[in-house]
Amino acid sequence: MTDWVRETLHRDYAQALRVEKMLYDSKTEHQRLKVFENGTFGRVLTLDDVVQTTEGDNFIYHEMMTHVPILAHGAAKRVLIIGGGDGGMAREVLRHKSVEHVTMVEIDAGVVDFSKRYLPMLSQGAFDDTRLTLVIDDGAAFMRATQDKFDVIIVDSTDPIGPGEVLFTDTFYGHAKRALTPSGILVTQNGVPFMQGDELTNTMRAFKALFADWRCYLATIPTYAGGPMAFGWGTDGDAGAVSVEVLADRFAAAGIETAYYTPEVHKGAFALPGYVKRLMP
Template identity: 60%
Template sequence: MTDKELDPALQKIVAAQATGEDEEDIEIPGWWVERLHAGYRQMLKIDKLLYDSKTKEQRIRVFENPTFGRVLTLDDILQTTERDEFIYHEMMAHVPMLAHGAAHSVLIIGGGDGGVLREVVKYRAVGRIVQVEIDAEVIEFSKTYLPMISDGAFDDPRYELVVADGARYVAEAEETFDVIIVDSTDPVGPGVVLFSEEFYRNCKARLAEGGVIVTQNGVPFTQADELVHTMSVFRKLFVDHTCYTACVPGYAGGALAIGWGTNDTELRAVPLEVLKRRYEAEKLKTRYYTPEVHKAAFALPKYIKDLIP
């Protein structure tokens, strides 16, 4: 699409905004527009639309982009891309797993693309991995359209899929887990409940002694309320509550925050040399995560640190 073709579409949006009309439904041919934040838009060129289907839960789309490769969106909010997914998934999985050091059971809530699962199955000591996904179609189409993300992890014999609401699962389950990874969407639509205080309290009840929970908490620069809320609840629930960050290019607005909650204060303080030994013992192959990055990720910029009560 040329600049001359793009200009009329943008002019429509500007005109709608000027008259107070709703510009949410204005399409820009050949482009995907993320309207997650008020007054801020992210656009990605659609070279080829591979999948577009609206389930009873959400609208799922996959398309190819010249910069990010294959792109997955849910309800027109970017979830992951082929080019940068490794950053998000490695930091969501390896930070809690290597900090714990002896996890035998892992609960993944969400994460239908299989990226977090792909990293968790690398740990030989893990005997059970439960993934709770509200929409089974997300997993099925991820296997078809984004197989490079799960990389065969769905076939691991330790893996168990539960198709259910994550909030209901942690409220009703009885077993506990060493590590809980909440790989949720943003607090929009079905994802809202996964940011509630009740959900977090029930997650704590599912943590084994010495366990740790990590949560997707958006980009603090544009979604400060999301992190403030989670950290306010974590302050009530955990002795050690904070977040760490990762820079994921596809997530507009700056560094991504990943919430951290545990009652074992030793986990965040694991020495660098110990993390290195654990990393090498697992023979991990990563593209973003390193033990040094692990330690540095908890050193927060002041604007983020100020959001943590």
């Protein structure tokens, strides 16, 4: 399988993607980055051989981590993205003209640099938007030190290994809550519950102690194998109760075209199957 990249994130399960052409393969200070062409998914980005995003299906992940909290909030002006060096998350946030400022904190400048060169279809010019401030820093350190307040915080982290591990701690979540406005919303990437149940349980246990409204929602992303992916949701506001009719009005007013997100999918994503419900603390 010399022309395949095999992902070994899980102990008992692996997926592999065919490499039609290797475009980039280099080790940065923090991790090994690869970008290659695949016939089904287009350009694929891996960190230490774990799939991070693809040209083909990134829209599902990025739409569900951005439009769900922003449209639920209804008046988000300031957004913080932790991670997201490929620019896809910033791309979707900045589609909301009502968002006045986005701060993006990425630990690895190398990810940003090569994403601009090899994955420009993900950022689609987001790095040039005057509303975006890019900060190269450790996300946990930034969250601990910041005095700014945000309406929405999106934690677009890698899995809880290596540089991303500190972004799954109770301390980090506590600092994130402090950086939210009173009705602000925190959303997090929490892996595939069927394969990474402890990851979701631990985050939900922290959210339960921090937020009046804590839960998770789901989306199915083909290259995040093993079942639907979970996203953590925490807020002290009432955004979780917004109706599908209100969401539809806000979605129409935003004038955004999406390939996965709809107001109905938004509401339905919070309906959890039994095995995921049992992971709730």
